Amino acid sequence: MDGMDIATLMEGLGARAREASAELAFAPPQAKEAALLAAAEAVEASLPQILEANARDMAFGRDKGLSDAMLDRLKLDASRVAGIVAGLRAVAAQEDPVGAVVAEWDMPSGLHIRRVRTPLGVIGVIYESRPNVTADAAALCLKSGNAVILRGGSESYHSSQALLACMVAGLKAAGLPEGAIQMVPTRDRAAVSEMLRMVKYIDVIVPRGGKGLVGLVQAEARVPVFAHLEGICHIYADGEADLDKARRVVLNAKTRRTGICGSAECLLIDRAFYARHGGVLIEDLLKAGVEVRTEGELLSIPGTIEAKADDFGREFLDMIIAARLVDGVDGAIAHIRRYGSQHTESILTENQATADRFFQRLDSAILMHNASTQFADGGEFGMGAEIGIATGKMHARGPVGAEQLTSFKYLVTGEGTIRG
Amino acid sequence: MDGMDIATLMEGLGARAREASAELAFAPPQAKEAALLAAAEAVEASLPQILEANARDMAFGRDKGLSDAMLDRLKLDASRVAGIVAGLRAVAAQEDPVGAVVAEWDMPSGLHIRRVRTPLGVIGVIYESRPNVTADAAALCLKSGNAVILRGGSESYHSSQALLACMVAGLKAAGLPEGAIQMVPTRDRAAVSEMLRMVKYIDVIVPRGGKGLVGLVQAEARVPVFAHLEGICHIYADGEADLDKARRVVLNAKTRRTGICGSAECLLIDRAFYARHGGVLIEDLLKAGVEVRTEGELLSIPGTIEAKADDFGREFLDMIIAARLVDGVDGAIAHIRRYGSQHTESILTENQATADRFFQRLDSAILMHNASTQFADGGEFGMGAEIGIATGKMHARGPVGAEQLTSFKYLVTGEGTIRG
The missing domain is CATH 3.40.605.10 (Aldehyde Dehydrogenase; Chain A, domain 1)
Incomplete structure (x- = not known):
């Protein structure tokens, strides 16, 4: 025609x-x-x-x-x-x-x-x-x-x-x-x-x-x-995150299903978290078969590979995640404002004021605290079917x-x- | 520049x-x-x-x-x-x-x-x-x-x-x-x-x-x-309208203030209303100094002038109104669907089923029953200031x-x- x-x-x-x-x-x-x-x-x-x-x-x-x-x-x-x-x-x-x-x-x-x-x-x-x-x-x-x-x-x-x-x-x-x-x-x-x-x-x-x-x-x-565009979802592990919750949620957010828009595409780790717990979140992901693309210090974790510039802000929809160290919640907020798609982001922290700051200063459709981004779904919100x-x-x-x-x-x- | x-x-x-x-x-x-x-x-x-x-x-x-x-x-x-x-x-x-x-x-x-x-x-x-x-x-x-x-x-x-x-x-x-x-x-x-x-x-x-x-x-x-575009507001006098209410509301809808978007720009009169009450609504408007632009039978009312085709669906914002006879509420609905701007329309009737039909089948931002279109205003809705x-x-x-x-x-x- x-x-x-x-x-x-x-x-x-x-x-x-x-x-x-x-x-x-x-x-x-x-x-x-x-x-x-x-x-x-x-x-x-x-x-x-x-x-x-x-x-x-x-x-x-x-x-x-x-x-x-x-x-x-x-x-x-x-x-x-x-x-x-x-x-x-x-x-x-x-x-x-x-x-x-x-x-x-x-x-x-x-x-x-x-x-x-x-x-x-x-x-x-x-x-x-x-x-x-x-x-x-x-x-x-x-x-x-x-x-x-x-x-x-x-x-x-x-x-x-x-x-x-x-x-x-x-x-x-x-x-x-x-x-x-x-x-x-x-x-x-x-x-x-x-x-x-x-x-x-x-x-x-x-x-x-x-x-x-x-x-x-x-x-x-x-x-x-x-x-209903890309879901470039971020998950941020704050220095005051609970380690068990963080490990559980990060793994679920990336690996439960990689092809859905609520799957996490980027892990942001607070330098304070890294100083305290090392690369455990990344090691968990690697063990689960996830390809971790990162930079700087995090490249010293065996199995990680170097991220290209466009790996940040990218929707992989696959067993791949970008990872980066940031300076506290403000560093995470700045990164997400720059690279996010205003879909879903999650913060892992036990500090309520830090979580509040994340909720207040970011403007994604869905913001989560100590919960997996994979919950970004009409059914999980109690709304039934969604378009x-x-x-x-x-x-x-x-x-x-x-x-x-x-x-x-x-x-x-x-x-x-x-x-x- | x-x-x-x-x-x-x-x-x-x-x-x-x-x-x-x-x-x-x-x-x-x-x-x-x-x-x-x-x-x-x-x-x-x-x-x-x-x-x-x-x-x-x-x-x-x-x-x-x-x-x-x-x-x-x-x-x-x-x-x-x-x-x-x-x-x-x-x-x-x-x-x-x-x-x-x-x-x-x-x-x-x-x-x-x-x-x-x-x-x-x-x-x-x-x-x-x-x-x-x-x-x-x-x-x-x-x-x-x-x-x-x-x-x-x-x-x-x-x-x-x-x-x-x-x-x-x-x-x-x-x-x-x-x-x-x-x-x-x-x-x-x-x-x-x-x-x-x-x-x-x-x-x-x-x-x-x-x-x-x-x-x-x-x-x-x-x-x-x-x-926030034109307010081509219609007022419809049904055959079962209460005459006093209709006279009061029509006059107010047109003349209270002519320069606001909720001012009525077109009066639709049910043939049944006209058969019962004659041209009283139009005579009231003429007495108040409104120029009434109309057609057919209604032109026999002294003082009316002939409407041009584009007087229907026109926002006068002035002491001018278009007027037309219609066949019942369905005639009014058909006219409004064709000429309205989905701002505000009002029906005058004592028949609840007729009012319900008007409410259900029209899709203007504001639909009114036995009330003046001049109420189309944030303050009158209890919302305070409006943009x-x-x-x-x-x-x-x-x-x-x-x-x-x-x-x-x-x-x-x-x-x-x-x-x-």
Whole structure:
């Protein structure tokens, strides 16, 4: 397709989404719940087709030379599909955020004011290889009364289409407009650029991906964005850290799962900690099979390798960590301000004032004290499913569930009340 | 100044604001309060200089041929300056939103999670003729821990500079960074375009103005925007409206003050109302001196004049109103969806189901039932000062006070807690 075709195609998708969103905005909670349950059933019933579609994607991915990590993210099997089904049912069971009265009060003028939740409108989700995002994101958008335009990675094209068909079947079964969940039907990258500029049809873009997508969004987005970008998470061992807690948490923060955005990518060690305990944190990581890239004194620890300049501020998503000595909590704060991505950082200390300083002077979506960065997850926050961890500060921040996909309006009632 | 100079100038302002915002983010509430009180004192003490600066602006405005309405907005006198002083003191007395714990809870993992308010960072405010916005906007940004870059209209340049000096004096007195409140020191329009693209230095733009500014923002903004744009407010008299309430509210909605964004610009009359009560609402408006622009049957009411096509969806800000017959609440909803600006609309009816339908199917920031649109005002909502009425849906909506100028972060504490 040439550029002209893409623009026309996207305009069609946009107009259809906008129309659906007007209807979805006041769809009864029962209809949305029914659609999600029917979609879950459709996914269950379509297991063979979904796995077949995924096999085509996997073959395509292997031919394309995708890394094992990428292929693993792309892969679906019966258990992962069961996870998708469970996810849909969990979102169906959640409370419907739309119409909820967030606050209400009376004014001396006689007016009664209610602030109630409303959908945002149309949400564009741009993601990469994981096909399950198709179902997860669509479910959260539907629950929150928003229409969604999905744009998955070209690697997961067939898997995502198979899941989309199930979601649309759910909409049909519940009598909701099919335009509520659409997917960009082309692998052409120009469609992403188009989405980023469709201010008339898309109210917010949720981009989930790595550096390439970040760059594109920063250069081109005209639509507001809930950035779910890199998770360059730091963990700082203060001079007054408890050694056992520090060892336990650092190891967990890096190694529990390396492919998630809450995985620690950089270990900052207070010189005071190092003077007292030596390289024990790094030795633990090395023993666990982590590659430790560092500099200066820490290079004297056998097994470490020298960090390149760009290893600080880098999201490895792998059994690799950058490590550096810093001067106390202020050194850690300065390093994180320079290299962090405002996702999640953790401090290990028994000194409450030091922890307070870390909490106050850093401005990441999530700050932790004596806890693993791996907890950066909607489920671990008690929010249920999430569409991502927002690293921006506008509207949504941290784990983004159905509630954060809503706006609000004021409903004001009087008795022929006029302003004096 | 040429384009290059403007870019360099704005980069300097931006960097200074960003630096100040890092410090402001954890400034003690007492310091911010002290700065606002000192600024109020400075405004009081500088009354002669402020009036002198304003006289220069007024002379400039008259030479430029500004309308009387524009000149009135530009004008400062002792009483209006006293209003600015009172406004600063009121914001000083407000609760500090930063650091407030919005929610907190425990998780089975042992984590304790707090959601606390944080400043957004750097706010750009672009406004037109009213010089008081300089003090009001700066005060709200400071209270919410944000640095601000102000860009007032060229007409109010000297008045705004005089008020800025007082605000900066307040910062100095309280030991806060002077970069926290800055004003673009040029009348060059290119500075506005620059602001709209300064994603590195400005976190959100608050544009307050008419069609010209709207167009510029829509075409150029790369920075997120809290649009405070047109208030094309509708008032709908349903067939089941109470006649007395309807007469009282319609007259107030249009005529109490015509220059504010909550003033009604379009009256929609249900055919059933018209069949029962005739043109009484329009006759009331005509008697009060309002020019009524209408069409069809309503033109038979003596004194009405024929509406042009663009009189619907137009913000008159004057003693002018557009009027049209519609078929019931659904006709009103369809008209408002097409012509409204999602600011404020009001329905007059005694039928609760009809009012509910209006509330549910429209998506304006403020919807009213049997109340005047003139109540669309932060003070009337009990929020104190406001930086404007946001007509967008992202982050802020309706009256934007200090609280809506904040974001939040999660503070999570454990006891060496790791994820299983």
